[in-house]
Amino acid sequence: MKILELGCGNYKGKGCPYKGEIVGVDIDPDSKADVIADINIFPWSGKDRDNCMVYFQADEFDAVYSHHCLEHLEDTVAVMDEIWRITKPKGRVFLVVPYGVSEWAHSNPTHRKDFAHNSIEYFTPPNSNKFRLVSTHINYIFAGFPELMSWRGRLFRKLMKPLDWLINISPSYYGKIGRFYIGDADEIVWELEVVK
Numbered sequence: 001m002k003i004l005e006l007g008c009g010n011y012k013g014k015g016c017p018y019k020g021e022i023v024g025v026d027i028d029p030d031s032k033a034d035v036i037a038d039i040n041i042f043p044w045s046g047k048d049r050d051n052c053m054v055y056f057q058a059d060e061f062d063a064v065y066s067h068h069c070l071e072h073l074e075d076t077v078a079v080m081d082e083i084w085r086i087t088k089p090k091g092r093v094f095l096v097v098p099y100g101v102s103e104w105a106h107s108n109p110t111h112r113k114d115f116a117h118n119s120i121e122y123f124t125p126p127n128s129n130k131f132r133l134v135s136t137h138i139n140y141i142f143a144g145f146p147e148l149m150s151w152r153g154r155l156f157r158k159l160m161k162p163l164d165w166l167i168n169i170s171p172s173y174y175g176k177i178g179r180f181y182i183g184d185a186d187e188i189v190w191e192l193e194v195v196k
Helices: 076-086 119-123 153-170 171-182
Strands: 002-006 022-028 046-049 053-055 063-065 087-098 131-139 185-195
Touching: 063 076, 076 087, 119 131, 119 185, 131 153, 131 171, 153 171
Parallel strands: 002 022, 002 063, 063 087
Antiparallel strands: 046 053, 087 185, 131 185
């Protein structure tokens, strides 16, 4: 399985649900990316503004993984169009973004977009036939915080699991009313299937 990871930074492959050869792309020349390029330049089949060659062929990847990258990009529609182009039919797309009203979404000045649990519906039927939504999950606590890697952090994460379950019973209800009672969730996780 050949996987493209968008915005891999120095943690290429960390948290990726798919197994196989991972090709990391990032704008930071000091990252551990295989391809250093600005993926805000479209299409992903030419040179970026620094004259770096980015070339991903149509149907090149079996899967695309993006962990807290999509919110940094300028044109979500163009990004999703490119993801669709470079992913094989029935390929998987796994996207993780900050929950739009969370502290983590608004505390980073490089974030250009906010997302709600249903933001992905723009790219799925009946609005678009390019992707099929496989799953949506809201995480109350982002498990990747370094503070949560200790035994105390892992215990805290386990204690918070019932809130994940409660939130995901009805993400719409949580977004409209529930978050005012239990606080803002940290992130949204979507899995999509490419339809061609």
